[in-house]
Amino acid sequence: MRSNALLPLWPLAVAAVPNIKRQTVTETLIPTTSFTDFDTYWTQLYPWGTDHNGGARMSESQVAVADGILTITATPVEGEPPATNGGVEYPVNYLSGAIHASQTFAVAAGGGYDFSAEFLATTTYGTWPAFWLTAVSGWPPEIDMAEWKGSGDVSFNTFNTSSSVATHDVPYPDADEWHSIKVQLRDENGSSVRVKYFLDDVEQTTHYGNNYIGTALYLIINLQMEGSSGSPGPDYDVTYSVRNLEVLSYQ
Ligand SMILES: *[C@@H]1O[C@H](CO)[C@@H](O)[C@H](O)[C@H]1NC(C)=O
Numbered sequence: 001m002r003s004n005a006l007l008p009l010w011p012l013a014v015a016a017v018p019n020i021k022r023q024t025v026t027e028t029l030i031p032t033t034s035f036t037d038f039d040t041y042w043t044q045l046y047p048w049g050t051d052h053n054g055g056a057r058m059s060e061s062q063v064a065v066a067d068g069i070l071t072i073t074a075t076p077v078e079g080e081p082p083a084t085n086g087g088v089e090y091p092v093n094y095l096s097g098a099i100h101a102s103q104t105f106a107v108a109a110g111g112g113y114d115f116s117a118e119f120l121a122t123t124t125y126g127t128w129p130a131f132w133l134t135a136v137s138g139w140p141p142e143i144d145m146a147e148w149k150g151s152g153d154v155s156f157n158t159f160n161t162s163s164s165v166a167t168h169d170v171p172y173p174d175a176d177e178w179h180s181i182k183v184q185l186r187d188e189n190g191s192s193v194r195v196k197y198f199l200d201d202v203e204q205t206t207h208y209g210n211n212y213i214g215t216a217l218y219l220i221i222n223l224q225m226e227g228s229s230g231s232p233g234p235d236y237d238v239t240y241s242v243r244n245l246e247v248l249s250y251q
């Protein structure tokens, strides 16, 4: 044990130091190199398994990493049993891929995160790539940081309930070129989270998520098919690639 004599307190010197506001610490939670160190940061499939709300069943075999780029390939298949979600059956017409971050994210009071990455995303009818956050327990929160529903647009959505959802669709130019998405989550007032969306570094819209503070979120990247993008989807392979994904914490 250290003697108190080694810990002088200098009360006069301390009193002379001006009040310093608590600094927000910026911490890199997921670095831009994460796909090459896949098992440290990522887990295969959806957090709940292989199926969700569309025509693709997720399989590790459809996910590849090369030169730091994640590529998910959707391949038409026959003979798969249907997927069931929320009492609805979806014919499974593809094998595709989904991954989720091994850690979860909860905006703390006074805190926030930046999620960013570059995407080569298909906008073909019947393809439904996405980059999104959803509640670990219960639902919502859900923040669709980017989803492409086969219309030629990219969609940004924040859900308060299934019927109270802020949506913003913008034309997605040159889908065969890389585009960047950045989404900033910040504490607005101790209960709501402010969500700001950027496409190619240009601010697109701001949404507010009710009671999002302190609620844990999964980060998911997937290439779902059909579902909200319509059917039938393409009868050939399609891909979705992601690079330079980064998650910064400000809490
Ligand atoms: C969601 O709730 C927040 C906070 O109450 C509110 O500011 C926002 O307008 C709501 N969004 C929608 C789409 O109702």
Ligand SMILES: *[C@@H]1O[C@H](CO)[C@@H](O)[C@H](O)[C@H]1NC(C)=O
Pocket (backbone or CB within 6 Å): 188, 189, 191, 192, 208
């Ligand atoms: C927090 O901010 C949101 C968005 O501005 C607003 O709708 C909501 O009423 C605010 N809640 C409180 C408790 O101030």
